[in-house]
Amino acid sequence: MTDAKQQANEATKTLAGRAGEEGTVVLDAKGLRALAHPVRVQLVGLLRKHGPSTATRLAERLGVNSGTASYHLRQLGAAGFVEEDTARGNARERWWRAVHRTTVLNDRGLADREPEAALAYLQAITATYTLRTQQTLNELHTMPHAWRGTFDMSDWILRLTPEETSTLRRELEEVLGRYRRDDPEQAASAPEGAERVSVITQILPELDTAAPVEES
Numbered sequence: 001m002t003d004a005k006q007q008a009n010e011a012t013k014t015l016a017g018r019a020g021e022e023g024t025v026v027l028d029a030k031g032l033r034a035l036a037h038p039v040r041v042q043l044v045g046l047l048r049k050h051g052p053s054t055a056t057r058l059a060e061r062l063g064v065n066s067g068t069a070s071y072h073l074r075q076l077g078a079a080g081f082v083e084e085d086t087a088r089g090n091a092r093e094r095w096w097r098a099v100h101r102t103t104v105l106n107d108r109g110l111a112d113r114e115p116e117a118a119l120a121y122l123q124a125i126t127a128t129y130t131l132r133t134q135q136t137l138n139e140l141h142t143m144p145h146a147w148r149g150t151f152d153m154s155d156w157i158l159r160l161t162p163e164e165t166s167t168l169r170r171e172l173e174e175v176l177g178r179y180r181r182d183d184p185e186q187a188a189s190a191p192e193g194a195e196r197v198s199v200i201t202q203i204l205p206e207l208d209t210a211a212p213v214e215e216s
Contacts (some may be wrong), residue, residue, distance in 0.1 A: 034079035
């Protein structure tokens with residue numbers, strides 16, 4: 001086996017292992033279509049980040065009306081991404097919680113079968129990441145100096161093969177895997193001074209040549 005093929009296989013194994021982690025959902029066509037909306041992506045993200053909440057409280061965070069939030073929560077519930085928290089809810093107010101901690105899209109053929117849904121989902125993710133970055137920038141000047149010094153926005157322009165790029169992705173995931181995951185249920189047990197830190201990775205191929213046209 002060549003080094004390039006071995007590197008690609010290792011990257012695939014890492015992604016497959018991540019998909020097998022407890023609390024991880026692997027997107028299928030139904031799930032992809034359900035998440036192909038920026039409000040739904042943000043709702044799932046808020047419930048994972050902050051724990052159970054109501055449509056009213058989530059709507060306030062997102063700047064939408066409660067009816068909109070409630071509608072999208074019901075759609076997410078039907079798709080299995082959120083569920084009612086019956087221990088908290090009452091006759092007047094429904095509480096919702098996330099079913100999973102992580103979402104993985106690792107079916108390469110799914111994007112080909114569902115191109116519009118895949119594009120809409122990835123655009124929703126991009127919009128969410130941009131919003132989170134802007135929120136941090138807006139709050140940066142009020143943060144303690146110690147935290148201001150940790151902020152970073154950097155980019156590296158590399159020239160890699162697909163196999164090398166897959167290896168880079170795997171190695172980045174291995175580094176992040178060594179650190180404590182944020183979990184609202186375990187936040188109290190984190191070391192003193194620990195806060196939530198978002199690390200957003202983007203690997204963006206910029207091809208100089210167009211892909212060859214496949215013969216029918």
